[in-house]
Amino acid sequence: MDATERIKAASNFLLQSPPGEINDVLNDIRNIISDDDLLQEGIQPVLRRYNIEQFTVVDVPETNHQSIISEAARVGSSSGEEERFLDPRSKISFVFDHLSLEASDPQPFEADAEQESFRAALETAALNYLKAHFIDGVAAVFSSKEGANRYVIQVVANKYNPTNYWSGRWRSEYVVDLTANEVVGKILINVHYYEQGNVQLNANHAVSFNIPPAIASSVANTASSKIFALIEDEEGKYQVSLNETYQEMGEKTFKGLRRALPLTRQKLDWDKVMGYRLGAELSGNRGPFPTT
Known part of the structure; x- marks a missing residue:
């Protein structure tokens, strides 16, 4: 090779x-x-x-916040154009180095005026949602490339603790369709624990719900806040289901994998076992001393 x-x-x-x-x-x-x-x-x-x-986060040039690298953020690269990524919050596009994870060459980006009002309202609601549930998280809201009245909400939160041998990442993405009055999304969770072993959790949970007409017809700020209340409810239910799964795994699954104790109900001392075996072999080979 x-x-x-x-x-x-x-x-x-x-x-x-x-x-x-x-x-x-x-x-x-x-x-x-x-x-x-x-x-x-x-x-x-x-x-x-x-x-x-993985929704890698990047420091946005000329700002004091981070944004998300994702397919929804990608702009340019068509017809030979340079691939750039958008931070909708600051309306800046930039080049991203996938090796150094740094952004460069910031340029102003002209947003779609018709969709910007509701997108900005969703963004405000998203940032408030971060403060309540993801202290170190990053959120971005994009106008969808697939048509009018569609918006993409993305949230990512990372926790790295190599000292205690674990790391984790939460990603969630929701497509808000105001024409169909529905939200379709997914929650992706990856947790790695590797102290004296290697255990990973990779979870993928689909989410979908309708936007009630009363919410859809309300003003942008109110509608955005209520949409996030529905998202909060869905994510809360999924968190509860995960907690129940962890508890069941601890009480049933992992117990079933443990090595059973012998009849003495005490752990074997393998060093002594080897000593007993060696003594038995010596005893079995013992015979009369040779005579001259």
């Missing part, structure tokens, strides 16, 4: 990197390939895919 094939095979591991640990995986691949120039060229498409799928 040549170096290019090794990069293609090894870089696929990047897509499975747990939250906050992609640099560790990248360093391991780097040691295997031993060619930084070839590696950087070969893994760029995989890093781009990872950052977009």
Whole structure:
């Protein structure tokens, strides 16, 4: 297998990197390939895919906040245009380096005037939602590329605690369709615990609900707040179901996997067992002393 094939095979591991640990995986691949120039060229498409799928956050130039790298944020790149990403909050587009995770070349972006009023109202509600439920989270609200009266809400929250051997990421995405009066979305959770082991949780939960006519017909700020109240209800129910699953796993699933104690109800001292076995073998080989 040549170096290019090794990069293609090894870089696929990047897509499975747990939250906050992609640099560790990248360093391991780097040691295997031993060619930084070839590696950087070969893994760029995989890093781009990872950052977009994982809602990687970036410091937005000329602002004091972060935004989300995602498919909804992607602008340009059609007909040979340079790929850029949008921060709808500041109305700035920028180039994103998928290796260094830095934004550059900020430029003003002209928003769709017809959709901006409701998008901005949803954004305000999203930021209030962050304060209540995701202290370190990042949210972004985009006008959908798929038509008028459609908006994409994205939320991501990361927790990295390598000292205690765990990391986690919450991602949620909702498409608000004011024409169909419905919200369709998903919640993605990835948790990694790796102290003396390697346990991962990857959860994907679909969400859909209708927007009551009374909400849909209200003013933008009121409608946005009530839509987030419905989102809060859906996410709260899912959180409760996760807690119930954890409790059942602790009380039933993991107990069933534990090694049963012997009849003495005490753990075996394997060092002593080896000593008993050695003594038995010596006893079995004992015979009369040779005579001369």
